[in-house]
Structures are given as structure tokens and as C-alpha cells.
């Protein structure tokens with residue numbers, strides 16, 4: 001069993017085929033998925049899926065790359081996060097890569113938006129989903145300044161150095177590895193996937209992006225998480241089942257605070 005800690009199955013290209021996407025997920029033993037919000041305009045579709053399917057969870061947040069999306073305030077995020085199926089705040093963070101060519105000083109709106117999300121996470125007690133691209137030093141600094149370690153969370157689609165992974169682990173964050181790890185030239189990420197303590201590791205597809213080998217270049221979907229899980233298990237020289245159980249347990253510990261394999265029972269019972 002594997003759990004997809006980050007996907008976007010509410011995107012148009014996926015929601016049109018949602019029944020098939022969920023069926024292939026089941027067949028490939030991907031038991032649960034977290035459908036991650038990228039802006040408030042499309043958040044209702046994230047929540048709708050999470051309410052319709054017990055094994056799909058939701059987050060609320062505005063992606064750092066969506067410059068023209070409406071900015072939430074702390075109160076609004078906290079209020080939305082009270083929904084029992086909303087298990088995290090994000091995705092949020094800093095993405096300087098998407099704005100390269102622009103001076104970093106002109107991206108203050110991103111840093112302000114990021115601080116708002118961390119403050120909302122701290123108030124609501126829900127963990128953060130952090131997107132960090134070409135921005136590691138500022139991301140880690142703002143996490144520290146806003147006290148993100150109080151709620152923790154996940155560095156999603158991690159693709160930085162081991163030193164940066166260690167700095168995130170020290171701030172009470174999990175490291176989530178995507179299908180990039182299966183790419184031939186991803187030597188540094190493969191090393192990180194080997195070294196992250198098993199109890200702090202998550203796996204994700206980030207679908208519809210970043211399909212793993214052997215589907216590289218095609219539309220990604222949660223079912224393909226099994227390729228990522230098996231690849232990382234091989235790297236770590238453990239059974240795929242062992243990796244699946246450990247990362248699933250991590251998922252529930254982080255997002256449902258159950259610390260066991262009961263799939264967010266306390267959450268589901270309240271719906």
C-alpha cells in the first residue's frame with residue numbers, strides 16, 4: 001500500500017476522468033491521496049472531491065507561483081481549515097524559479113503570502129505543505145521566523161541538497177520525494193531518498209506533473225505512485241511493502257495525528 005501525499009486530481013485534465021483515475025489508483029494499491037489546493041478560486045473542487053471520497057483528503061492554500069490568484073488572510077484560511085477533511089495548509093512557500101529574470105526583491109508578495117499561510121497553520125494547528133524552488137535560504141529563514149516547526153509539515157517534491165534536507169528535518173518537517181527520483185540523472189535526489197530517516201519520509205506523484213519512469217513525459221496520476229515507491233524501496237534495499245507501510249504511517253501521523261495505521265478514523269467519524 002502506498003499513499004500519495006501530493007496530487008492535483010481536481011485539475012481539469014484529471015477530474016474529467018476521475019472515476020478511472022480512482023479505479024487505477026485502487027488497482028495499484030494506492031490507498032489514499034491528498035488533493036492539494038493551489039488557489040482559492042479552484043479550492044471548491046478540491047473540497048468537493050475530498051467530501052465525496054473517504055480516502056481523499058484536502059488542503060487549502062495559494063501556490064507561490066500563482067501571482068494573480070487572490071491572496072487569503074489568516075482568518076479565512078483558519079476558517080476553511082476547520083473542515084475535518086482539510087488536513088493541511090498549502091501548498092505554499094517560495095518559488096523564485098518561475099520568476100527568474102525578476103529581482104528577488106520584487107517578490108515580496110510571495111514572502112508575505114507565505115507568512116500568512118504559516119500563521120494560519122500555527123493558529124489552526126494543521127501542518128504545512130511547502131513548495132520550495134530556487135529559494136531554499138529564504139524559505140527556511142521565513143519558516144524559522146514564523147515558528148513553522150510548531151506545526152511541522154512536508155517539503156513537497158524535494159529537489160535540493162542534503163544540507164537543505166537536514167535543515168528542514170531539523171525544523172520538524174518531513175521530506176516528500178516525487179517521480180523525479182526515477183529519472184536517470186537524479187543522482188543527488190536518489191542519494192537523499194536513501195538517506196532521509198524512514199520515519200520522516202513521504203512519497204508523492206505531484207500529478208498531473210512529473211510522471212515517473214516508465215511513464216515520463218506523459219500525464220501523471222496517483223496510480224503511478226507504485227513506481228516511485230518501488231524505486232525508493234530498491235534504493236534503500238528494503239521491501240516495497242515495508243516502505244509503503246512506513247510512509248503510510250508517516251502520512252497519518254503528520255496529517256491525522258493518529259500515529260497508527262487507522263486511516264484518519266477520528267477525522268472520518270466526524271464527517
Ligand SMILES: [Zn+2]
Pocket residue numbers: 006008036091206
Ligand atoms: Zn503541487
